[in-house]
Amino acid sequence: MTTPTLSPAFSAALRERLVAGVRDSRQRRLRAPWVAGVVVALVAGGASAAVASGVLSLPGAPQDTPLGAEQTLEGVGTDALDLGPPPAGATGVALTLRCLDPGTVGLPGSGSMVCHESGDGVASWTAALDAVDPTRLEVVADSGTRWTLTGRYVSREILPLGTNGDGETFGSIVGGESPDLIAVVATNGREGYVRRTELQDADGTKAARSFHSPAEALAWQEKRAGRSVSIPVYASDGRTVLGDFVVGDGGAAR
Numbered sequence: 001m002t003t004p005t006l007s008p009a010f011s012a013a014l015r016e017r018l019v020a021g022v023r024d025s026r027q028r029r030l031r032a033p034w035v036a037g038v039v040v041a042l043v044a045g046g047a048s049a050a051v052a053s054g055v056l057s058l059p060g061a062p063q064d065t066p067l068g069a070e071q072t073l074e075g076v077g078t079d080a081l082d083l084g085p086p087p088a089g090a091t092g093v094a095l096t097l098r099c100l101d102p103g104t105v106g107l108p109g110s111g112s113m114v115c116h117e118s119g120d121g122v123a124s125w126t127a128a129l130d131a132v133d134p135t136r137l138e139v140v141a142d143s144g145t146r147w148t149l150t151g152r153y154v155s156r157e158i159l160p161l162g163t164n165g166d167g168e169t170f171g172s173i174v175g176g177e178s179p180d181l182i183a184v185v186a187t188n189g190r191e192g193y194v195r196r197t198e199l200q201d202a203d204g205t206k207a208a209r210s211f212h213s214p215a216e217a218l219a220w221q222e223k224r225a226g227r228s229v230s231i232p233v234y235a236s237d238g239r240t241v242l243g244d245f246v247v248g249d250g251g252a253a254r
Helices: 008-020 196-203 214-224
Strands: 040-044 047-051 062-076 079-081 092-099 103-107 111-115 122-128 137-141 146-158 169-171 181-185 191-195 228-234 241-248
Touching (some): 062 079, 062 092, 137 146, 181 196, 191 196, 191 241, 196 241
Parallel strands (some): 169 181
Antiparallel strands (some): 040 047, 079 137, 092 122, 092 146, 103 137, 181 191, 228 241
16 A cells, blocks of 8 residues: 655645644745755745746845855865865855766765766855865765865855835845745746745645645645646736746646
């Protein structure tokens, strides 16, 4: 017999509903890893959604100012990069990890990647200064697997959200904000914004707040299985439609 399971998004939403009760949705935050310069995949209602982030001019996004010299270590197996003491004003470390040989390479606590061919894997992100030891940025890799790690101290600030003519806030959620219009990439490749309330309707967040048992959540999931929902992508004015954003198993967002 197969035991039905809830998606992580539903499990979290149901647990919050049952334990904490109903709370003002404006107090809830969608959070992503402290990452800069990449597209972050957020799981919402069991569907993957590509969310625009890390763009320097994007309101609500993190912006990093480099401090000091960039340093690179080429290692084999397990080794560590020492950036030295942090300069005044440093709040994080910008890192780029690259595979030079096939194998598994990663930084404990920050994630790992599997490279199938030489040089086919690279990852860049920014780690908060209190989350790592910049004097020992240890890379753990398979024996004989070569890699490079480049690091540099940065000072991070979160750009303020924008506000359109209708009083709606717009920008990225990567900085920890929850604007009325959330930055995304439409299926046609255009960058724009989805309305938070429409996204919550489509991804199950709104429905999850009404669930009182796992059975209700499972029933909702089964009803929506294999289906997708398309919602408009707007310009920052919240009115001009630029394209569509697809949420659900039946569509692919990019």
